[in-house]
Amino acid sequence: xxxxxxxxLTLLAEQFxxxxxxxxxxxxxxxxxxMSMSDEEAxxxxxxxxxxxxxxxxxxxxxxxxxxxICPICGSLKRDKSIIxxxxxPKDVAAFERTNEYNGVYHVLHGLISPIDKITxxxxxxxxxxxxxxxxxxxxxxxTNPTVEGEATAMYISRLLKPLGIKVTxxxxxxxxxxxxxxxxxxxxxxxxxxxxxx
Amino acid sequence: xxxxxxxxLTLLAEQFxxxxxxxxxxxxxxxxxxMSMSDEEAxxxxxxxxxxxxxxxxxxxxxxxxxxxICPICGSLKRDKSIIxxxxxPKDVAAFERTNEYNGVYHVLHGLISPIDKITxxxxxxxxxxxxxxxxxxxxxxxTNPTVEGEATAMYISRLLKPLGIKVTxxxxxxxxxxxxxxxxxxxxxxxxxxxxxx
Numbered sequence: 001x002x003x004x005x006x007x008x009l010t011l012l013a014e015q016f017x018x019x020x021x022x023x024x025x026x027x028x029x030x031x032x033x034x035m036s037m038s039d040e041e042a043x044x045x046x047x048x049x050x051x052x053x054x055x056x057x058x059x060x061x062x063x064x065x066x067x068x069x070i071c072p073i074c075g076s077l078k079r080d081k082s083i084i085x086x087x088x089x090p091k092d093v094a095a096f097e098r099t100n101e102y103n104g105v106y107h108v109l110h111g112l113i114s115p116i117d118k119i120t121x122x123x124x125x126x127x128x129x130x131x132x133x134x135x136x137x138x139x140x141x142x143x144t145n146p147t148v149e150g151e152a153t154a155m156y157i158s159r160l161l162k163p164l165g166i167k168v169t170x171x172x173x174x175x176x177x178x179x180x181x182x183x184x185x186x187x188x189x190x191x192x193x194x195x196x197x198x199x
Numbered sequence: 200x201x202x203x204x205x206x207x208l209t210l211l212a213e214q215f216x217x218x219x220x221x222x223x224x225x226x227x228x229x230x231x232x233x234m235s236m237s238d239e240e241a242x243x244x245x246x247x248x249x250x251x252x253x254x255x256x257x258x259x260x261x262x263x264x265x266x267x268x269i270c271p272i273c274g275s276l277k278r279d280k281s282i283i284x285x286x287x288x289p290k291d292v293a294a295f296e297r298t299n300e301y302n303g304v305y306h307v308l309h310g311l312i313s314p315i316d317k318i319t320x321x322x323x324x325x326x327x328x329x330x331x332x333x334x335x336x337x338x339x340x341x342x343t344n345p346t347v348e349g350e351a352t353a354m355y356i357s358r359l360l361k362p363l364g365i366k367v368t369x370x371x372x373x374x375x376x377x378x379x380x381x382x383x384x385x386x387x388x389x390x391x392x393x394x395x396x397x398x
Contacts, residue, residue, distance in 0.1 A: 006251075006255045006264050006266040006267075006270070007250050007266060008247070008250050008251040008254050008255050008266050009255050009264055009266075011247050011250075011251065012247045012250075014247075015243065015247040015248075019229050019232055020228065020229070020232055021225065022229075028290065028293070029220070029290070030218050030219070030220065030221075031251065032264075032288070032289060032290060033218055033219055033254060034248055034251060034252055035251070035252065035264060039252065042248055042249060042252035042349045043249065043252075044214065045214045045248055046245040046246070046248040046249045047245070048210050048211045048213075048214045049211060049214075049233055049241055049244055049245040049248075050205070050241060050242065050245045050269065051207050051210075051211075051245075052205075052207040052208050052210065052211040052230065052233060052234070053233055053234065053236065053238065053241035053242075054206050055205075055207050056205045056207050056234060065205050065231075065234060066205045067205040067206060067207050067208075068205075071205075089231070089314065090225065090231060091231060091359045092229070094227070094236070116371040154380055190363060
């Protein structure tokens with residue numbers, strides 16, 4: 001059987017297939033789509049990749065991605081610098097920003113402690129977090145995911161911070177808003193019961 | 200709310216979101232993934248796009264994508280040039296090649312007649328097909344999809360070819376192998392009954 005695809009097209013499909021959640025069939029469809037682009041569009045696409053990769057780096061303070069020295073959140077005069085919300089990844093920052101309710105700053109760990117994946121605490125941005133802690137910080141919110149790794153990381157960091165006299169809090173667990181009791185798992189339901197509030 | 204994403208990252212996500220089947224959330228995940236690539240990987244990805252777009256064009260004979268003048272299938276001495284299988288798109292060629300059973304050549308239309316989308320016959324590679332027809336061609340197989348547009352295109356082309364004394368055939372319709380009678384739609388079942396074979 002002769003390979004029906006041109007080699008550069010196969011190579012492009014392989015590049016797409018390396019992206020997370022993109023299988024070989026989708027990758028081929030995307031490669032065909034690139035063929036249907038104009039010269040300019042294809043050029044822009046390629047340049048966007050190189051430009052983003054070159055110009056975007058981590059904010060010196062919170063480690064979120066930015067193309068400046070200090071990200072707009074850390075640089076904003078309107079944000080409350082005394083509250084630091086610690087998250088796993090930049091997309092979690094985006095999620096909190098969408099709520100429009102949080103006015104503190106962030107710290108991005110770029111991962112969670114996971115011995116099985118050989119991710120030890122020194123591979124995360126934990127020392128950068130510790131170096132931010134001074135008298136001006138009143139609270140650190142541990143906003144890692146409610147998974148084994150997220151819990152372990154939250155515990156690890158809180159044990160480092162508490163001796164410094166910092167108030168460390170954890171996101172509340174309970175029923176998701178709009179969710180249904182029927183479909184909640186046992187642990188979530190137990191947490192919702194345990195953390196019940198007076199109304 | 201300050202935009203939590205760096206501008207080049209947002210621009211890259213927008214580029215990904217233009218690809219078919221990729222929404223804004225997936226696009227952002229892909230953009231973050233590009234950040235985690237090494238410099239070389241990001242460069243290779245960008246180059247694959249430009250290189251594929253630049254070097255790949257249509258085969259002079261069958262109109263399939265190739266980076267040469269004539270694609271490997273049209274150029275092969277082992278393929279039977281007297282049978283032409285007419286398909287909608289290059290991915291259909293790949294599908295037929297995977298069967299390992301077809302030894303003829305192809306003709307890619309790059310679309311189907313669809314007046315509602317303003318795709319008229321002159322926008323397809325139909326005149327290129329007609330120019331290939333000579334005494335050496337014994338059969339043209341219409342292998343467009345069994346949809347309204349696919350049927351219409353197959354009918355249109357067969358009416359052009361039949362006056363030339365060419366044998367025009369259509370792919371068989373019937374039950375998909377491994378399928379179940381229970382889930383077959385009425386039209387498919389009717390076609391399967393109509394086209395029944397003696398065993």
